[in-house]
Amino acid sequence: MDVLGFKKAKRMVLECIDNGAINHEMRPDIDVKNLLFAEEVTIQEVREVILRARGNDYENGEHHKFPGVEVHKIKTNSQGRDWYIKWYFIDPDTWFISVHE
Amino acid sequence: MKIYKEGDTGKALCETCEGLVDTIYQVRDLPLSDGSGEAKDVLAIVCSSCDTVCGIPHQSLPLVQKAVSESKRQAVESRVPVQVDDILNVACQKLAALPDFRSSLVRYYAKKLATGAFPVEQLKTLLGDDVVTGRSIRRVSVKGGTVRSDFEVIKAATHLSSTDCLKAITVKIKDDIVDGHNEQALNELQTIVAIS
Numbered sequence: 001m002d003v004l005g006f007k008k009a010k011r012m013v014l015e016c017i018d019n020g021a022i023n024h025e026m027r028p029d030i031d032v033k034n035l036l037f038a039e040e041v042t043i044q045e046v047r048e049v050i051l052r053a054r055g056n057d058y059e060n061g062e063h064h065k066f067p068g069v070e071v072h073k074i075k076t077n078s079q080g081r082d083w084y085i086k087w088y089f090i091d092p093d094t095w096f097i098s099v100h101e
Numbered sequence: 102m103k104i105y106k107e108g109d110t111g112k113a114l115c116e117t118c119e120g121l122v123d124t125i126y127q128v129r130d131l132p133l134s135d136g137s138g139e140a141k142d143v144l145a146i147v148c149s150s151c152d153t154v155c156g157i158p159h160q161s162l163p164l165v166q167k168a169v170s171e172s173k174r175q176a177v178e179s180r181v182p183v184q185v186d187d188i189l190n191v192a193c194q195k196l197a198a199l200p201d202f203r204s205s206l207v208r209y210y211a212k213k214l215a216t217g218a219f220p221v222e223q224l225k226t227l228l229g230d231d232v233v234t235g236r237s238i239r240r241v242s243v244k245g246g247t248v249r250s251d252f253e254v255i256k257a258a259t260h261l262s263s264t265d266c267l268k269a270i271t272v273k274i275k276d277d278i279v280d281g282h283n284e285q286a287l288n289e290l291q292t293i294v295a296i297s
Contacts, residue, residue, distance in 0.1 A: 020102025022159040023146060027116060029132040030140060032169050039166040043159070066114050066121075090112050090121070095156060 002070065004089075006058040009072045010050060013087060016094035017047045023095045035099045046085060046099055049078045063088060071097065105144060105158045113155035115148040123149040126158070131165070133172055135201060136297075137244030140168030176244040177207075177252050179264040182235035185271045189241070192278040196287075198294040205297065206278075207243045208251070209290060210270045215251035221258045224269035228261065232275065233268040241267065 004012070016022055022043070024036065035041045057076035063069035074085045086097040105111075105126045115122040129145040131154060132138075143164050146156045157165060189203045196202065213219040255266050277283035278290065 020159055023113070023156045024159065024162065024165075025114075025156045026131065026145070026154050028154050029134045030165055030169065031134045032137070032172070033134070036162065037165050037169050038173075039170055043162075063114070065116060065119070069114065088114075090114070093111075095113070 003060065004070060004072070005060070006055050009058075009060065009070075009089075010053065012089060013050055013072070013094050014047060016089075016092075017043060017050075021093045023090075023093050025095055025097045031098065033100060035101060036096070040101075041099060046096075049076065049083050049085065050074060052076075052078055102159070104160055107144065110149070111146060113146050113148065115151065115153055115155050117151045117153040118148060122151075122155075124155060125149050129154055131157075131168075133169060135172075135204060135244055137172040137175070137204065138168060140165045172244055173242075175249050176242050177211075177248055177263050177267065178240065178242045179267045180237040181239055181241050181264065181268060181271075182233060182237055183239050184235065185233055185268055186239045186241055188232070188271050188275045188279060192274050195278050195281075196290050196294050202294060202297075203241075204243045204245055204248075205293060206274065206290065207267065207270060208246050208248045209286075209293065210273060211243075211248050211251035211255065211266075212246075213286075214270070215254040219273070221255055223273070224255070224259050224261060224266060227269040227272040228265055230272045233272055237264070243267070 030037055053074045053076050057074050059073045060070055063071045069088050071086055071088050076083050082101055084100045087094050107126055107128055109126040111124045112121055113124045124146045126144055127147045128142050131140045131143050143161045145154045147154055190200050192206055193200050193202045214221045252263055252266055277286045
């Protein structure tokens, strides 16, 4: 698996959000607990959380179902809320797996 | 922002094909994970090989949000003591169902009570059970079907609040399912679990 690491993954996901190059994963139905789907957060709030995240808020690893696909995770407390955000890239887009609290 | 249209193509990870696949953008009805409804006519990213929906483009998010929001409006939401929520979870275990079955379980009882199949008068007595007393700190949301209108019928007949109706129903679920005193309800619910 090719590893992007935190700084590059962060820069790329922020660019994708700014460009609207975003898809949302379905497996296979709409996860009503996903905060984006439940309209409990906006994509701009997600952007803010990612923007403020530091290296120690970040983990990466291989997708458990798709070997070779690097999954990026941010687990952090921001503005009084705990966040858990996961995504991967399929060039040129970001695919959000989940945005949970 | 790139806007996609029906027939556009791309790439995605497909769980069914277990890899990176070619995709086509198609309009689909997408079910909500809790079974409470679906988002209709959503532009989705579909695997060209196996027809599995892999995802949605960002432009489809508002339609998905609308479906989730509408589903919530149809929900019965209450704060209850923790053990009320626990009873619903244990009942699901007893039925060999996943915890997500809780909504279906409460919907089953709400329908039976609203239609007179179970006597609605018993709810006030059930509510007196000590098992549902305590601080109401856990949120329970029951979604889908006609649960909201069924609760309205029950509330009108009993003059109880939604929360008290839910607590009383939970006492009945404990008696019928957890303690196994209602074989017919147990059998019917096991059938529902098996086919859902």
